[in-house]
Amino acid sequence: xxxxxxxxxxxxxxxxxxxxxxxxxxxxxxxxxxxxxxxxxxxxxxxxxxxxxxxxxxxxxxxxxxxxxxxxxxxxxxxxxxxxxxxxxxxxxxxxxxxxxxxxxxxxxxxxxxxxxxxxxxxxxxxxxxxxxxxxxxxxxxxxxxxxxxxxxxxxxxxxxxxxxxxxxxxxxxxxxxxxxxxxxxxxxxxxxxxxxxxxxxxxxxxxxxxxxxxxxxxxxxxxxxxxxxxxxxxxxxxxxxxxxxxxxxxxxxxxxxxxxxxxxxxxxxxxxxxxxxxxxxxxxxxxxxxxxxxxxxxxxxxxxxxxxxxxxxxxxxxxxxxxxxxxxxxxxxxxxxxxxxxxxxxxxxxxxxxxxxxxxxxxxxxxxxxxxxxxxxxxxxxxxxxxxxxxxxxxxxxxxxxxxxxxxxxxxxxxxxxxxxxxxxxxxxxxxxxx
Amino acid sequence: xxxxxxxxxxxxxxxxxxxxxxxxxxxxxxxxxxxxxxxxxxxxxxxxxxxxxxxxxxxxxxxxxxxxxxxxxxxxxxxxxxxxxxxxxxxxxxxxxxxxxxxxxxxxxxxxxxxxxxxxxxxxxxxxxxxxxxxxxxxxxxxxxxxxxxxxxxxxxxxxxxxxxxxxxxxxxxxxxxxxxxxxxxxxxxxxxxxxxxxxxxxxxxxxxxxxxxxxxxxxxxxxxxxxxxxxxxxxxxxxxxxxxxxxxxxxxxxxxxxxxxxxxxxxxxxxxxxxxxxxxxxxxxxxxxxxxxx
Numbered sequence: 221x222x223x224x225x226x227x228x229x230x231x232x233x234x235x236x237x238x239x240x241x242x243x244x245x246x247x248x249x250x251x252x253x254x255x256x257x258x259x260x261x262x263x264x265x266x267x268x269x270x271x272x273x274x275x276x277x278x279x280x281x282x283x284x285x286x287x288x289x290x291x292x293x294x295x296x297x298x299x300x301x302x303x304x305x306x307x308x309x310x311x312x313x314x315x316x317x318x319x320x321x322x323x324x325x326x327x328x329x330x331x332x333x334x335x336x337x338x339x340x341x342x343x344x345x346x347x348x349x350x351x352x353x354x355x356x357x358x359x360x361x362x363x364x365x366x367x368x369x370x371x372x373x374x375x376x377x378x379x380x381x382x383x384x385x386x387x388x389x390x391x392x393x394x395x396x397x398x399x400x401x402x403x404x405x406x407x408x409x410x411x412x413x414x415x416x417x418x419x420x421x422x423x424x425x426x427x428x429x430x431x432x433x434x435x436x437x438x439x440x441x442x443x444x445x446x447x448x449x450x451x452x453x454x455x456x457x458x459x460x461x462x463x464x465x466x467x468x469x470x471x472x473x474x475x476x477x478x479x480x481x482x483x484x485x486x487x488x489x490x491x492x493x494x495x496x497x498x499x500x501x502x503x504x505x506x507x508x509x510x511x512x513x514x515x516x517x518x519x520x521x522x523x524x525x526x527x528x529x530x531x532x533x534x535x536x537x538x539x540x541x542x543x544x545x546x547x548x549x550x551x552x553x554x555x556x557x558x559x560x561x562x563x564x565x566x567x568x569x570x571x572x573x574x575x576x577x578x579x580x581x582x583x584x585x586x587x588x589x590x591x592x593x594x595x596x597x598x599x600x601x602x603x604x605x606x607x608x609x610x611x612x613x614x615x616x617x618x619x620x621x622x623x624x625x626x627x628x629x630x631x632x633x634x635x636x637x638x639x640x641x642x643x644x645x646x647x648x649x650x651x652x653x654x655x656x
Numbered sequence: 657x658x659x660x661x662x663x664x665x666x667x668x669x670x671x672x673x674x675x676x677x678x679x680x681x682x683x684x685x686x687x688x689x690x691x692x693x694x695x696x697x698x699x700x701x702x703x704x705x706x707x708x709x710x711x712x713x714x715x716x717x718x719x720x721x722x723x724x725x726x727x728x729x730x731x732x733x734x735x736x737x738x739x740x741x742x743x744x745x746x747x748x749x750x751x752x753x754x755x756x757x758x759x760x761x762x763x764x765x766x767x768x769x770x771x772x773x774x775x776x777x778x779x780x781x782x783x784x785x786x787x788x789x790x791x792x793x794x795x796x797x798x799x800x801x802x803x804x805x806x807x808x809x810x811x812x813x814x815x816x817x818x819x820x821x822x823x824x825x826x827x828x829x830x831x832x833x834x835x836x837x838x839x840x841x842x843x844x845x846x847x848x849x850x851x852x853x854x855x856x857x858x859x860x861x862x863x864x865x866x867x868x869x870x871x872x873x874x875x876x877x878x879x880x881x882x883x884x885x886x887x888x889x890x891x892x893x894x895x896x897x898x899x900x901x902x903x904x905x906x907x908x909x910x911x912x913x914x915x916x917x918x919x920x921x922x923x924x925x926x927x928x929x930x931x932x933x934x935x936x937x938x939x940x941x942x943x944x945x946x947x948x949x950x951x
Contacts (some may be wrong), residue, residue, distance in 0.1 A: 302916070309920045313705050333919035337704025425811050426899030478810035482788055618703070622918035625723070625902065632813065632901035650722055 262547040263293040264554055265321035269301040272503050274325055274374070274538070276573045281558040284565045294554065301327065312338040320543055322551040327538045328361040328376065329620040332447060334541075335364040336618060342369045343542040348556030355578035357613040362539045369541055371555045372578045376498045376537025377608040378433050379517040380405075381505055383418075384596065386493040390415040394516045399531055401524040402434070402464040409473035412493045419475035420493050421468075422486030426478075428624050428631065429535055430496065434461035437522055438529035439612035442624070442651075447617030450655060452627070453641075453648035457526045462631065462640055464523065469635060496520060498535035499604045502574045505594075512594045517603060532610035537578075576604045619655050626650045698926035703919050714927035724928060726902050727910040728935075730817070734906070735885045738821045743877055745829045750836035751866060765837070769830040776827070780894030783823045784810065787895075813903035816896050820904050823891050828884070832877045839873040840866070875947045879940050886932055886939075907932055 266282075268274040275298050282294045299307070304324060311320045312334075326334060335342060344367045351359055354372040362370030384394055390412040397408070409420030423430065435441060440457035443450060452458060468474060475492055477483045486492045488508045495501060505515060519531035540559060542551045558565055559577070566582030569575040571590065582588070583605040591597045630643040701710040718724055753764055771779065786792050787809035794806040809819045843866070851861050867874075889908035892898055898905035898913070907928065914925040 306916050309704070309916055313920065313922060315705070333703070337706060337919060339706075341705075426897065426901065476789060476808060476811045478788055478808075479784065482790060485790065618919045622913075625898075625913065625918075628899065628901040629726075632903075653717065653720055654723070 262550050263295060264323060264547055264551050266294065266296045266323040266325075267299055267304050267307075267321040268296065268325035269299060269304060270500075271298055273500055273573060273575065277373075277569050277575045278325075280568055280572060281554075281562075281565060284562060284568075285554055285558050288557075292550075292554065297321065305330065308334065312341045317341065317543055317545040320545060322543060322545065322547045323555065324541050324543060325373070325538050326370070326541055327536055328358070328534075329536065329616050331361040331370060331539065331541075332364065332616060333618045335369055341544055343544045343548040343552060344369060345371065345542070345552060345556070345560075348552045349560035353561075353580050355580065355608050355611070357534065357611045358537065358539065358578045360613055360615055362541075370539035371541075371559050373539045373559060374500060374537045375576045375578045375604070375608045375611075376500065376534040377576060377604050377611060378496065378498050378520045378533045378535050379600075379604060379607065380520055381487070381495040381497070381501065381515060381517050383490075383493045383511075383514055384516050385514045386412055386416050386418055394518060397518040399519055400521050401529075402468070402521045403524050405521045406464075406467055406471050406473065409468075409493070410471055413473050416493070418491060418493050419486075420473035421496060422475040422477045422483055422492045423469075424477050424479065424483060425632070426628060428627060431458075431461050431465060431627070431631075432620075432624075433496065433520065433533040433535050434464065434523055436612060436614055437520060437531070437533035438526040439614060440526075440528075441614040441616060442620060442627070443615065443617040445615055447615040448655070450619075450623060450648055450651035452623070452651060453645040455644070457523065457529075459640060459644065460523050460525055462634060462644070465631070466635055498537070499576050500536075502600070506574075513596050515595050516598055517595060517600050519603075519607065528612070530610050530612065532607040532612075534611050570601050574601075576601060576608065578608060580609075619651070622654060623647075623651050626654070694926045694929060697923055698930050700923040701921075702923065703921060707923055710923075714924050717924060718927055718931060723902065723905070723910060724907075724931075727905045727907045728931075730902075730904060731886060731888060731906045733817065734821060734824070734888060735882060738824055739878060739881045739885060741821075742825050742829050742881065743832060743874065745825070746832035746877065747836050747867075747870065747874070749829070750833045750840055751862065753833075754837060754840045765833075768833055771827050771829075772831040774827075776890035777894055779827060780823065780891050783819070783826075783891075784895045787819045810896055811900055813900055816900060816904045819895060820891055823895060824885070824888070827891075828881065832881065835873050835877055836870060839870055843869050871947065875943060879943055882939050882943070883936050886936055 266278055268278055275296060278296045282296060285294065286292050304326075308320065308324065308326075311317060346368075349368065349371055351363075351368050355375065358372035358375075359368070362368065362372055380397065382394070382397060387393065387397070387408070390408070392408060392411070400408070405420075412418060412420055435457050438457045440451070440455060442452065442458075475486055477486055484504055484507075487495050487505060490508075490511065495505065506512075520533050522529035522531050540555055542548050542555065559579070561579075563579075563582050563585055566577050566579055567585040567587035569577060570585075570587040583602075588601045588605055589599055590601065592600050626647050630638075630647040633646075634640055634643040697707070698714055699709055699711065700707040701713050702708055749768060752758070753761060753768075758764075788794075789806055789808055789811065791809070793809065794803070797803040798806060807815055809815045847865055848861060851865060856864065887908055888906045889912065892904055892906045892909045893912065896904045898909045911925045911928050914921050914928065
């Protein structure tokens with residue numbers, strides 16, 4: 221009896237494995253045939269996150285393209301970023317790209333982990349875009365092995381958004397905040413707190429975005445230039461960033477938030493005097509229409525001692541990629557004709573959505589010089605475009621978020637009194653054992 | 657005659673097998689096949705799709721992985737604190753609700769069971785907003801002058817753990833209560849009658865009659881709760897994402913991070929998953945042994 225059951229089980233297994241391998245080949249054959257039959261007139265599917273920013277931008281690109289190619293079918297689908305990453309990973313790992321879109325938005329920090337771990341999954345762009353037309357710091361994350369895979373998009377350029385009315389109350393003008401370093405920022409923050417009772421900024425202790433911005437402003441990263449070797453212990457820039465962060469936290473000028481919505485609430489409700497972050501926050505800052513005229517954007521503070529530190533950095537920019545599946549030619553053509561070269565489209569992106577792209581020829585367009593009444597007539601797009609050109613190029617490598625999770629713990633330890641050298645050398649040894 | 661009997665019996669056996677063949681096939685396809693694949697995967701290393709067999713490398717890495725041990729420590733802390741509290745709660749509530757003199761029984765039972773019907777994600781998100789720094793809980797405590805400054809329920813390592821424990825207790829107490837209730841209804845009321853005649857007090861009845869008779873259910877609920885807590889994911893993912901600084905990281909959240917947040921390392925993620933399997937087997941075995949169930 222027992223023998224029979226085992227035999228049955230085994231038979232079942234062989235049947236299953238046979239089935240599954242057959243299914244695979246069938247699938248491939250099918251999709252191939254469909255691709256041929258459909259020819260050029262194929263529907264292009266696009267996945268992205270953030271309705272007010274990326275989706276809105278992609279819809280503008282779609283409209284521009286459809287106006288010239290009435291036959292083109294483009295579907296833009298919104299997913300949360302986490303969902304896109306999950307779907308891409310499971311899809312690409314199973315070897316079946318049939319459920320995946322033609323074009324997908326990927327954050328620059330994660331780009332290399334997709335390009336390198338799924339080498340054949342993405343389509344090279346070839347001549348569809350001219351790489352020298354894009355900001356240089358975007359080319360590292362979007363290319364692999366000397367080939368360009370991504371159309372650089374959102375610059376992620378950072379600025380320091382400040383409330384001019386609070387600053388005035390504390391005795392400062394916008395001019396006092398031009399080109400400051402983090403020490404000066406903390407001093408100003410203390411004055412603001414003393415005079416107005418408002419916190420200088422809001423921070424989520426579980427998100428080290430500020431550290432990332434600080435170290436990139438000095439051309440440094442969590443990894444050495446090879447993108448693989450952890451560079452935490454004895455990294456002078458990282459050390460200074462950690463020290464500045466601790467000073468900031470201990471100066472009692474930080475309102476702690478626990479997630480994105482309480483981060484937004486921090487400045488929308490008028491509780492904080494400044495927001496150091498990426499330019500993609502502009503639509504959210506402008507969401508409180510009653511604060512119009514009270515905001516300005518000044519250059520990002522730099523690290524005081526790091527020699528290379530400049531007043532420009534990047535936070536979480538992203539780029540468009542074409543997947544290596546049916547319809548890739550049409551998708552490449554679409555991207556090349558729109559976000560890859562259309563100066564007029566980039567003007568519309570600025571005026572309608574507030575997107576600062578990284579396509580250099582677009583910066584000469586008229587829209588980039590428009591004054592924004594919300595920011596007291598400041599030409600913020602022109603400023604952002606200028607800072608974009610100064611962002612130091614770093615190799616994000618494969619492990620930004622893995623290392624950051626290690627650093628979060630060590631940051632807590634450091635804030636609670638562990639010596640900095642020990643915290644960072646612990647982080648280094650953990651990173652080395654984790655990254656293989 | 658004998659031979660005929662034999663063939664009939666054989667045919668009956670075959671029919672039996674045919675009846676369950678579909679189910680067996682499905683179980684093999686959707687349970688055993690993935691389980692074996694996952695076990696094989698746990699011996700492979702490499703990022704994303706570039707996997708290759710690498711012997712016990714993942715298991716060696718597991719033993720020296722600080723983050724993994726933090727996750728195990730957190731998960732066991734939740735287990736040790738939350739499961740006993742919840743089972744005691746569930747037992748007490750079920751005894752109260754089983755009282756024959758109690759009115760509106762149906763209402764109370766439904767109210768306490770209701771949390772189990774809500775979606776895990778939905779309730780987690782609600783908890784996150786309730787316990788936010790500017791959330792309703794802080795607001796209420798401040799207004800009642802119980803606190804002078806808000807508790808950082810989600811951003812402080814200690815309070816984040818407390819928040820998670822409160823959340824899972826709220827969600828699962830009613831679920832366990834149902835098992836206790838159904839079991840209580842099977843206890844013959846004449847036992848209590850006899851005890852009353854013998855002069856046993858309420859607490860005495862509870863500890864000498866109810867608890868011993870509920871033993872199989874206590875065992876059952878504690879094993880299922882242990883398994884549930886070891887697989888704790890939705891609450892952590894939606895309330896704290898494992899933070900601040902890994903203070904609430906659970907093993908399942910770590911598996912998620914390894915697979916999707918970091919550069920995907922499915923091989924190592926499978927290894928960590930199998931560590932949960934081993935832990936569940938050991939714990940369930942211990943619980944059955946400790947409960948002294950001879951059957």
